Amino acid sequence: MAHRSYLPALAAALFLAGCASQPHPAEQPRTQPLPDGLRADVAVLETTDLHSNILSYDYYKQKADPTLGFERTVTLIRKAREQFTNSLLFDAGDTIQGSVLADYQAQVHKVDCSEELAIYKAMDAVGYDGGTLGNHEFNYGLPFLSQVTGTPMNVDGGAAQRCAGPHYPLVLANVYSTRDGKPIVQPWTVVTRQMAAFTPDGSKISVPLKIAIIGFTPPPIMQWDKQHLEGKVTVTGVVEAAQKYLPEIQAQHPDLVIAILHGGMNTSPYTPDMENGGWHLAGVPGIDVLLMGHEHTDFPGPRFEHMQDVDDEHGFVRGVPAVMGGFFGKDLGVIRLALVRQQNHWAIDKNKTFSQVWPICPPMLIKGKPTVTPSNCVPADPQVSLVVGKVQQSAIDYVNTPIGQNTVRMSSYFADEGDMSALAPVNAAQIDDAKRELLTSHPELANTPVLAAAAAFRNGFGGSDDYTDVQAGPLTLRNAADLYFYPNTLSAVKIDSATLKAWLEKSAERFNRIDPNADGEQQLINAKYPGFNFDQIQGGISYLIDVSKPVGQRIEKLRYQGKPVQPSQTFVVVTNNYRASGGGRFPGLDGSNIVLASPDGTREILADWLKAHPTLSADDLPRASWHFARLKTRGAVVFTSASDKQAVAEADGLRDVRQLRDNGDGTAVYAIDLSH
Incomplete structure (x- = not known):
């Protein structure tokens, strides 16, 4: 096999002509x-x-x-x-x-x-x-x-x-x-x-x-x-x-x-x-x-x-x-x-x-x-x-095609603190899609509650611009990508109530353990635990996270439709293929309990869901499913987000968040009062 050189002039001609590369030279x-x-x-x-x-x-x-x-x-x-x-x-x-x-x-x-x-x-x-x-x-x-x-x-x-x-x-x-x-x-x-x-x-x-x-x-x-x-x-x-x-x-x-x-x-x-x-x-x-x-x-x-x-x-x-x-x-x-x-x-x-x-x-x-x-x-x-x-420009024009209107701002600036506005449409789309698929593929699960898990992929790890922010107004396919950043596909797992709680406990490792008697500032977020592993689950459940407790003991008052979750209950939880097959090493998730493995991308499923809700309002979205357990602390509990976003937190119901100081790089330090 002769070595094939890659000559720019020849390559340019081939690209423009759409032809194959030159054949190997003939050999005797x-x-x-x-x-x-x-x-x-x-x-x-x-x-x-x-x-x-x-x-x-x-x-x-x-x-x-x-x-x-x-x-x-x-x-x-x-x-x-x-x-x-x-x-x-x-x-x-x-x-x-x-x-x-x-x-x-x-x-x-x-x-x-x-x-x-x-x-x-x-x-x-x-x-x-x-x-x-x-x-x-x-x-x-x-x-x-x-x-x-x-x-x-x-x-x-x-x-x-x-x-x-x-x-x-x-x-x-x-x-x-x-x-x-x-x-x-x-x-x-x-x-x-x-x-x-x-x-x-x-x-x-x-x-x-x-x-x-x-x-x-x-x-x-x-x-x-x-x-x-x-x-x-x-x-x-x-x-x-x-x-x-x-x-x-x-x-x-x-x-x-x-x-x-x-x-x-x-x-x-x-x-x-x-x-x-x-x-x-x-x-x-x-x-x-x-x-x-x-x-x-x-x-x-x-x-x-x-x-x-x-x-x-x-x-x-x-x-x-x-x-x-x-x-x-x-x-x-x-x-x-x-x-x-x-x-x-x-x-x-x-x-x-x-x-x-x-x-x-x-x-x-x-x-x-x-x-x-x-x-x-x-x-x-x-x-x-x-x-x-x-065709490049044509594709760009296509991705800017409107798919609806939005009356609520959906952002991830405070997703770690309980603002689920950017996760709610993802979870709603996942639940709707999974319910349709399960009707034909697993009719025996027709009466099993279907929940959905999503994480804020854009949570500031990459800097002050690394947040989802879809403001009220026209929605395009670009917004669907902003809400769901990675090209995962949709999967669903069947789990028992113990696995559900263990899933939430694992997610709650996102937070440091807070000492209520400490005088100085305490960082709320565990920087060693990636934000994409902080799954927040919706679909009729509610729960509290007590950050004063050790890892593995933080989930309290876990309820489904207002009633305490019972040991005998089972659930189908819709997530992505990464998580369902063991990504993040969550307890009970190793690929063995997958009941739905869709070839469709979660981002595309979300875009279709947004199209089906041409004027998206808060009534179309599930409510936030969790809050922090009340905790009175002597010193401030702090975290970092994009600067000058306190009004966003307040608009989304987080009235106990206040900006303390600007870091000068597009980010700011915020305090959250956990006592209310």
């Missing part, structure tokens, strides 16, 4: 057998979960965001190609959905058959060797997927003609049409690339490398996109699909077999509907390299540090080199694959092979803590923005 085939002892290093590069984040831009906030974006990943790709003589580039899915631009091209101004999606144009100009489909590829339905991938599918609504799609092969082995039982996308393919290799005496020669790729998507797509897939396709487990097609692949005598899995790792006993089957897939004989995604995290990375048969230092899963390259273009997965020729075939030298995840924003040590700062991010490739052209 070797007629002599390759000698044993040959060595070659091949960089296997991976992007995953790009979610159509082409530019480093926040469409909701309408400003640059240098911490994400494919245009910066391209800079790392170029760096890797300069560093490694031989390289291959693959994508592990969740590519075409997930940004305003993606929604615009799929739902607002749908691309024509002759027009390639912007994300695929960008990827083609860089030059990919293959990819697979993630679960979010199915969000817009099979007709759209068939069209934009350039893949005629024998399914209802599938494109009969080949439309404009990516100029690299897509493979998917575990999704089949119900019409003919055949894969809707080719399950595997073989690509051959020339590469530089070195003989034992140091001579450099060019040799062919025959690479087979096979792709997999998460089997739960049948649940997540039931409305698009039921009756049209069937899905098998990833292990079964690999075992089915590996004999065919081996018959082609490839030098390497690379499995591209849109999924992560789970060491639980294998089931065919397992969402994250990477650990089990790595154990299937015949797979040489594993590329993963879906979990929006890094491998190697600390999340997998103690996983059985996983080398988190060098990047091996059950002896197979593996990588998972983050999400949103924040990272590039890199496997340095050391190959050696032995007994007339290529083998992987595992002692010299390792995986890494390269971030576009390498963290800096600030006060001893690794911190990502925009100033430390790699620059964007200057040509990538050419690919979006006019």
Whole structure:
């Protein structure tokens, strides 16, 4: 495989033309057998979960965001190609959905058959060797997927003609049409690339490398996109699909077999509907390299540090080199694959092979803590923005489309102190959506109370501007993003009353223990406990938080519909996928009690809910569910928020909050009187 240089002038022309990268230069085939002892290093590069984040831009906030974006990943790709003589580039899915631009091209101004999606144009100009489909590829339905991938599918609504799609092969082995039982996308393919290799005496020669790729998507797509897939396709487990097609692949005598899995790792006993089957897939004989995604995290990375048969230092899963390259273009997965020729075939030298995840924003040590700062991010490739052209501005105009009117101010300046105005619409939307879904998916839960949990994601951690503030007036999609900052999906768990209380107790760790007899100022907020873990639950419950009590003993007078919660009661609590699957290490939340896992983003669910309430008023929102227990203190209990916002607190019912002093940086110190 010849090294592919990335020449700006050529790249610009390719972006403007929307063409694929230039093919590898022709090589004269070797007629002599390759000698044993040959060595070659091949960089296997991976992007995953790009979610159509082409530019480093926040469409909701309408400003640059240098911490994400494919245009910066391209800079790392170029760096890797300069560093490694031989390289291959693959994508592990969740590519075409997930940004305003993606929604615009799929739902607002749908691309024509002759027009390639912007994300695929960008990827083609860089030059990919293959990819697979993630679960979010199915969000817009099979007709759209068939069209934009350039893949005629024998399914209802599938494109009969080949439309404009990516100029690299897509493979998917575990999704089949119900019409003919055949894969809707080719399950595997073989690509051959020339590469530089070195003989034992140091001579450099060019040799062919025959690479087979096979792709997999998460089997739960049948649940997540039931409305698009039921009756049209069937899905098998990833292990079964690999075992089915590996004999065919081996018959082609490839030098390497690379499995591209849109999924992560789970060491639980294998089931065919397992969402994250990477650990089990790595154990299937015949797979040489594993590329993963879906979990929006890094491998190697600390999340997998103690996983059985996983080398988190060098990047091996059950002896197979593996990588998972983050999400949103924040990272590039890199496997340095050391190959050696032995007994007339290529083998992987595992002692010299390792995986890494390269971030576009390498963290800096600030006060001893690794911190990502925009100033430390790699620059964007200057040509990538050419690919979006006019559609970029069109998407911006779209996100400014009005979705209603608001008569109440919703802010998070005092969310830690009991102002739930910014959380109430989130919780209301979550409850409404979950109730609808549970009617069909879990009718046995029809009489179970449905609650919802939300946290203030923007709570001042990033400075004086890091607060949600949606003022009365017109509502747009940008406001929905302000109210729900992260791209989580909606999940719901079934829990008992003990778990409900433990959930609230864990959340209450947000506060320091206050000594009522102390003379000096006491900080209310525990700075070591992140605000995004301070879940506030609504839906008919009420409770008090006593900050004078130790951790684990702070929740008092927990009631549902005015009556004390009983030990025998059960609840469904709607939250996000992060929390439901164990994020934050909340007691009783480990993914085992999930009763609803929606593919829909909570932000989008909220936007739809706001549209359904075109003139939003306080009557549409649930009341605040908690207050601090009364506590008379000798000294002041203080906290920090944006300066000059005391009137906001008072308007939202927090009349015991007063500003003490301005810090001169846009923030101020406030005192809260807990005695009332």
